[in-house]
Amino acid sequence: MTGTAIATMVVICGLVWGGFVTLLVRAMRREGQKQRGDGLDR
Amino acid sequence: MSRAEVFTSRWGMLVATLGMAVGTGNIWRFPRIAASNGGGSFLVAWVVFLFLWSVPLMIVEFSFGKRARRGAVGSFVRMGGPGMAWMGGFVALCATAIMFYYSVVTGWCFRYLAASLTGGLEGQAASEQLWSSFAGTPKALVTHFLALALGVAVVAFGVRGIERVAKVLIPTLVAMVMILAVRAVTLPGAEKGLAFLFTPNWGDLASPRIWLEALTQNAWDTGAGWGLILTYAIYMRAREDISLNAFLIGFGNNSMSLLAGIMVLCTVFAINPGAQAEIVGAGNEGLTFIWMPQLFAAMPGGGVFMVLFFAALSFAALTSLIAMLELATRVLIDAGLKRRHAIGVVGVAGLAFGTPSALSMKVFQNQDWVWGVGLMLSGLFVALAARRFGLERLRTEMANGEGSDLRIGRWWVWLVGVLVPLEALTLMVWWLWEARGWDPESWLDPLGTFSVGTVLAQWALGLTLLLLLNRWLARRSGVAPEEVGT
Numbered sequence: 001m002t003g004t005a006i007a008t009m010v011v012i013c014g015l016v017w018g019g020f021v022t023l024l025v026r027a028m029r030r031e032g033q034k035q036r037g038d039g040l041d042r
Numbered sequence: 043m044s045r046a047e048v049f050t051s052r053w054g055m056l057v058a059t060l061g062m063a064v065g066t067g068n069i070w071r072f073p074r075i076a077a078s079n080g081g082g083s084f085l086v087a088w089v090v091f092l093f094l095w096s097v098p099l100m101i102v103e104f105s106f107g108k109r110a111r112r113g114a115v116g117s118f119v120r121m122g123g124p125g126m127a128w129m130g131g132f133v134a135l136c137a138t139a140i141m142f143y144y145s146v147v148t149g150w151c152f153r154y155l156a157a158s159l160t161g162g163l164e165g166q167a168a169s170e171q172l173w174s175s176f177a178g179t180p181k182a183l184v185t186h187f188l189a190l191a192l193g194v195a196v197v198a199f200g201v202r203g204i205e206r207v208a209k210v211l212i213p214t215l216v217a218m219v220m221i222l223a224v225r226a227v228t229l230p231g232a233e234k235g236l237a238f239l240f241t242p243n244w245g246d247l248a249s250p251r252i253w254l255e256a257l258t259q260n261a262w263d264t265g266a267g268w269g270l271i272l273t274y275a276i277y278m279r280a281r282e283d284i285s286l287n288a289f290l291i292g293f294g295n296n297s298m299s300l301l302a303g304i305m306v307l308c309t310v311f312a313i314n315p316g317a318q319a320e321i322v323g324a325g326n327e328g329l330t331f332i333w334m335p336q337l338f339a340a341m342p343g344g345g346v347f348m349v350l351f352f353a354a355l356s357f358a359a360l361t362s363l364i365a366m367l368e369l370a371t372r373v374l375i376d377a378g379l380k381r382r383h384a385i386g387v388v389g390v391a392g393l394a395f396g397t398p399s400a401l402s403m404k405v406f407q408n409q410d411w412v413w414g415v416g417l418m419l420s421g422l423f424v425a426l427a428a429r430r431f432g433l434e435r436l437r438t439e440m441a442n443g444e445g446s447d448l449r450i451g452r453w454w455v456w457l458v459g460v461l462v463p464l465e466a467l468t469l470m471v472w473w474l475w476e477a478r479g480w481d482p483e484s485w486l487d488p489l490g491t492f493s494v495g496t497v498l499a500q501w502a503l504g505l506t507l508l509l510l511l512n513r514w515l516a517r518r519s520g521v522a523p524e525e526v527g528t
Contacts, residue, residue, distance in 0.1 A: 001233055001236060001237040001240075001241075002237070002241060004082075004241065004242060005082065005236070005237050005240045005241040005242075006240075008082040008085070008086075008240045008241070008242050009082075009236060009239075009240040012082070012085045012086070012089065012240065012300070013300060015089060016089065016293060016296050016297050016300050017297050017300070019289075019293045020290070020293035020294050020296075020297045023286060023289055023290045023293055024290060024294075026286065026447070027052065027056070027283070027286055027287070027290055027447065028052075028053075030283070030286070030447040031051075031052045031053075034281065034445075
């Protein structure tokens with residue numbers, strides 16, 4: 001693999017997978033905060 | 043909404059919606075399209091359109107479903123007015139027409155899963171023999187029925203049934219695709235597959251085709267603009283977020299596509315690098331049902347990975363089929379039917395109208411072509427209905443409203459109001475122009491498999507009926523006159 005291919009792989013995978021994991025962690029944290037703050041969230 | 047008609051948790055809603063988005067298109071189309079359109083440069087365009095098509099439309103759909111608490115037709119009536127019932131009807135028609143043949147595809151996946159479990163795919167010629175003796179024959183009707191029956195059984199239990207099934211299938215699907223991808227990248231020679239997928243040719247980015255293919259892939263595999271997210275959003279809790287969830291589903295869907303691309307291309311390059319052009323060019327069914335079993339058969343311990351591959355494909359297909367069944371069912375529930383009657387009608391219709399696609403590959407390919415392009419019109423209608431309601435109002439009251447975990451800026455108004463309609467129109471014109479070149483002699487033939495004429499004729503038939511029935515559709519949408527525009 002060339003350096004350009006490796007760099008592209010790191011950027012694309014980092015953005016897509018890293019973005020997904022970051023958003024998932026944020027969503028779950030916010031959910032926890034909402035439930036602690038509001039009791040039953042309905 | 044009663045407690046029984048709401049997702050029990052955010053996690054439940056997310057896995058169900060991810061199950062809707064991740065389908066066979068992620069596993070069998072994305073690797074082929076990425077490989078044949080410049081690899082790394084295609085991936086750049088594909089990520090760009092995640093932000094310029096998929097996520098903006100997902101935010102609209104989440105907002106519509108959560109606000110209107112109605113299916114595709116009722117949401118369009120409430121948000122856009124009774125004059126837009128036919129547009130919601132087209133969105134529902136398009137997704138339902140896809141459901142008819144998608145059930146056939148799900149059945150194929152089940153058949154290959156069974157064959158991989160019983161050793162029926164051992165030997166280099168086994169997969170080809172199975173395909174030629176199965177696809178387009180009455181045997182495919184049996185698996186079509188089985189897939190529909192499973193989907194109907196889940197949807198009959200309502201959103202709780204959908205959530206329970208998704209909570210099991212989606213984490214299992216993610217785990218299986220990750221195992222397959224890790225196995226693929228550790229095969230000797232797999233680095234050639236990674237190089238093929240990720241080596242960019244920056245000059246390709248000057249080609250409109252790369253961008254149009256990347257936009258098409260986003261339109262087809264994220265589920266944005268199909269009306270499916272809108273349907274699941276009906277069951278969101280009152281204080282559920284919209285924008286962060288839309289980004290999460292978009293990124294989650296594309297994460298799975300990327301894993302599938304790595305898994306498929308590394309396997310191809312490690313096992314049979316000489317045939318990569320033939321494999322990538324074999325089409326969705328050729329790659330999945332003929333070549334992949336042959337590659338697994340030649341891999342050490344390949345039998346186990348073949349089972350994982352077809353199980354993953356079956357889970358992905360089934361969870362997407364469930365979403366399509368729920369969309370059609372919800373429209374009938376809004377019209378006044380009880381759930382068990384509505385899913386019964388949808389199941390019988392699915393069996394009847396899916397049968398031609400099960401028995402004939404030509405019919406299957408024709409329907410896939412007509413309604414695949416129809417999804418672009420569907421996306422356009424979703425954007426137009428949002429414009430009619432008021433994009434700034436939708437942004438402030440819904441996307442940034444109660445429960446919001448992520449503030450959306452005014453850029454979204456511009457994207458949905460201007461760019462998304464332009465993208466939809468460009469894609470439709472481009473695909474129809476391409477089709478004109480495939481068969482210059484009979485491109486207007488309404489009976490051609492891949493002609494422009496067949497698309498226009500079937501759309502015209504559907505749209506004419508919907509326009510004639512517009513008032514009736516609006517009355518049966520479950521929306522009271524005083525609710526319109528609120």
